[in-house]
Amino acid sequence: MIRTGLLLAAGASRRFGPQDKLLALLHGQPLVTHAADALRDTPLDHRIAVIAHPELARLLDGFEIILIPPGQQSDSLRAGLQAAGQPDRLLIALGDMPDVTAAHLTRILTAATEDLPACSHDGTAPLPPACFPQARLADLHSLNGDQGAARLLQDLPPTQYIDARSLLRDIDTPDQIAPT
Numbered sequence: 762m763i764r765t766g767l768l769l770a771a772g773a774s775r776r777f778g779p780q781d782k783l784l785a786l787l788h789g790q791p792l793v794t795h796a797a798d799a800l801r802d803t804p805l806d807h808r809i810a811v812i813a814h815p816e817l818a819r820l821l822d823g824f825e826i827i828l829i830p831p832g833q834q835s836d837s838l839r840a841g842l843q844a845a846g847q848p849d850r851l852l853i854a855l856g857d858m859p860d861v862t863a864a865h866l867t868r869i870l871t872a873a874t875e876d877l878p879a880c881s882h883d884g885t886a887p888l889p890p891a892c893f894p895q896a897r898l899a900d901l902h903s904l905n906g907d908q909g910a911a912r913l914l915q916d917l918p919p920t921q922y923i924d925a926r927s928l929l930r931d932i933d934t935p936d937q938i939a940p941t
Contacts, residue, residue: 764870765848766805768796768821770856771813771829771837781814783856787938794820795859802863803870805852809844811837817856835904842902847895853910854890860928866890868923880914882922883929887914 770783770793783793800808801823810817810824813831829840838853845851852870854861865881872879873892880891891910893901900913914921932938 762850763807763848764805764850764852765807765809765845766800766803766852766854766866767841767845768793768800768808768810768824768854768856769834769837769841770796770817771811771831771840781816782932782935783814783817785932785935785938787859787932791820792859792932792938793817793856796854796856796861797821797824799861799863799866800824800852800854803852803866805870807845807848809841810856811841811844833905834909838901838904838909842898847898849895850892851895851898851901852890852892855931857932858889858929859932860930861890861925862928865923865925865928872921872923874921877917877921878910878914879921879923880910880917881925881929883926884924887911887917887922888925888929 784791808824810821811827818826827840827844869879869892873894875894878893880887
């Protein structure tokens, strides 16, 4: 079984200001390193990072780097899908979610079946990270604009949702990062 991790880190950081938020320090480390470390510690065969800012590449040892211009969420996803090919499982994580752990990612990876994705859940809605089986990768190709995979995860059976309320914080603005 081929398991590929895909780190989406190509957002424009518009709400963060002029600095790329993924380079901002959180607990003494650039924000993107938290998600990257969790993926590094997850049992995967291959890791891909889609980035828009070349400075991020130096922080992503062990990842195949795909550099794209800043754009819509679906642009990042499509670039990552193209690089991934046809893995048996594609585990998608976001570079601005620093609290996600390797244990949580492994639970999502394990919960995905041949036919059904698995994803995080905050008690209200499905959220990334998510894992898609090969049979559902074509669904990801159908997304466009600033659409992530959330709409593809809406009607899954409860067994496919992994409760992670305390892990799903994402960083969008400077005030969400405590001084280090």
